[in-house]
Amino acid sequence: MSRPVVPLVPRSSVAVLGQDPALATAPTAPGGPDAGARATGEAGRAARGVVWLAANGVVVKTAQTVVLLSLAAMLAPSALGLVALGTLVANVAVQVSGLGTASALVYWRGDVLRAARTAATISVGCAAAISAALWVGAPWLASALGAADGGAAVIRGLTVVLPCTALAGVSYELLRRELRFLRRVIPDAVAAVVGAVVAIALVVQGSGVMALVAGQVVQAVLALLLAWCVHPPVLPGWDAEDARGLLSYGGPFAGTHLLELVQLNIDYVVVSAVLGTVALGQYSLAFRLAFMPYLMIVVVVTGAAFPYLCRVRGPELGRAVVSVTTVTTTLVAPLCLGIALASDHLVVLGEKWSPAVPAAAWLAAYAALLSIGLLVQTAVNAAGRPVLALGLRLAHLVLLVGALLVVVDRGITVVAAAQAAVAAVVAALALGLARRTVSGFSLRDLAVALRPAALSALALAAAVLLVRALLGDLVPSPATLALLAVTGLAAYAGPLWLLDRHRLLAAAALLRRSQ
Incomplete structure (x- = not known):
């Protein structure tokens, strides 16, 4: 049973982000009369971001609640146990995949677009490796957690889309860095509603607990596509020193x-x-x-x-x-x-x-x-x-x-x-x-x-x-x-x-x- 959880550097030979001289002196706003206005404007955008994130939370949580109530009304309690198990495993996998490199972009001090490509490579690579490991180990994991009957399929279904979630996360964090919160919440809100509709439609047709899995897959893929609509896609790339800086903060x-x-x-x-x-x-x-x-x-x-x-x-x-x-x-x-x-x-x-x-x-x-x-x-x-x-x-x-x-x-x-x-x-x-x-x-x-x-x-x-x-x-x-x-x-x-x-x-x- 899980609860919401509640979801950087130029080139340098120094791996620890906090010790990089280029990071220690962050870019400052130019002086003059525009500096105060710029700071106030950024504070205002952050304040409006609270409103947009709150609205997104209401939409997403409402969609999740409707799906769970539908499952509870139509399925046995044991099915909801499988959902809780699969969700917990998926939540842990999401936190581990990417090693925090996407979130590190919010703090990045150097060429953020170059660093984002490295973050995309790390995030997708880790997510794919974890997804493959969970696919192979799902039967053992489900048995160890007391959910051998159907648990493996749920774990596999909820974690197979980890690479999509990881790649979308890079775009999300770039938008958060830029304080563009409205664009940040659109993919989440729309994908959550569509995924909920798909899940409810399938459970009504008798698909059982796998209806939720299908809804989550649709939600993850659609969120990635919509993230690319509101922000240019970030293609994988690699820079070793960027990677060290991202991991030193993101880890x-x-x-x-x-x-x-x-x-x-x-x-x-x-x-x-x-x-x-x-x-x-x-x-x-x-x-x-x-x-x-x-x-x-x-x-x-x-x-x-x-x-x-x-x-x-x-x-x-x-x-x-x-x-x-x-x-x-x-x-x-x-x-x-x-x-x-x-x-x-x-x-x-x-x-x-x-x-x-x-x-x-x-x-x-x-x-x-x-x-x-x-x-x-x-x-x-x-x-x-x-x-x-x-x-x-x-x-x-x-x-x-x-x-x-x-x-x-x-x-x-x-x-x-x-x-x-x-x-x-x-x-x-x-x-x-x-x-x-x-x-x-x-x-x-x-x-x-x-x-x-x-x-x-x-x-x-x-x-x-x-x-x-x-x-x-x-x-x-x-x-x-x-x-x-x-x-x-x-x-x-x-x-x-x-x-x-x-x-x-x-x-x-x-x-x-x-x-």
Whole structure:
């Protein structure tokens, strides 16, 4: 069972990207009156990129949800197990293939088109090798994971298109580097909808779980073709020194995302093995609910902010990181706090979900703290230090595994609390690291910038608790949940507007400003 994860250099004899003199001094914008306007314009394009990426996420996730609901309605639960298995294997393969060289293009400082050809060669070559290995090893892998009956076909079907995905990724990252987010999301959104239509049509005709596989194949091929329509195709090529630079940055970058994938799934494995499938189901519901603000806001914002931060140099980078962190935290805080305060409404789905209530509250805190870690990792990557981001992710995974092994037998609430505690430690480590490695980043400035959101969050909590006290023995229902949501958001928005109106107006101006 997987969760979304959430998807450079001129010639030099120095292989480590961060040590290349040509990279240490990145191209700067020309001075004069146009420099400030150019920087503001890029910030505006990044801000609009958040909107486009968010819209794309809604389209893609809706299409995936419709397909899964169709499969659930027409197929046995075991079929969905095969889907989960195949998706997990495919997600891991995607993270490994290409070794992060496509993402490294966003940071590249030299001839990016030449480097893109080398990245295409590495990405397609690795993807083809992994796809071939999985094709041969699929029966063994499916048997080892307990899905011998049909699992091999699903794994093969979902990974045979890895070369298409890898090649499309090169075009995607070039578009992200150029802050051309609308063109970036068109192939994803259109391909996801077409793939969903194909999958649903085939499952209705009785194709079973392979309908999803066929839909994914159509989606991957169409996404590649559409990527070539919105951006000139990148033909494979080779430059040895470009390859060294791409791998020196992209390797740790890819490793960080692979560790993230493991980190976001290891709790499921441990809970299932120790507490059983019923506890896993309750924990899974709580996690998915609490994880939504992180997935729909933090992942989207960092995806758009990263190419913008890569263009900022010197102390301005730290100040930009403070701004991005402040805006993102301001958006996430009321949602996470609201989930924690209204988690008892899970019992609307039935009393069988009551054990998930306290777990959801702790996991909401976990999602908020996890957001800080991802924002800092994005800043560190933009500063050209992907190895440090990899170290943060590795530290999180090690601490989490140790904590889970100690507390898992005490139930899902303690597991959720352990998640929050580990995320708090990693967030503190990440902020300390950013203070030392990101030029211009100030914890004091960040604390001052977050003061309006913190005070607004206190107002939200007070308003929700007051309403609950006035209602007495609150009976969870959709109506009471809506009342608490409206009251809380109003209580949050009012003080925020009074205390931080200038920042809100500036963000709106960025969205309106022409490119």
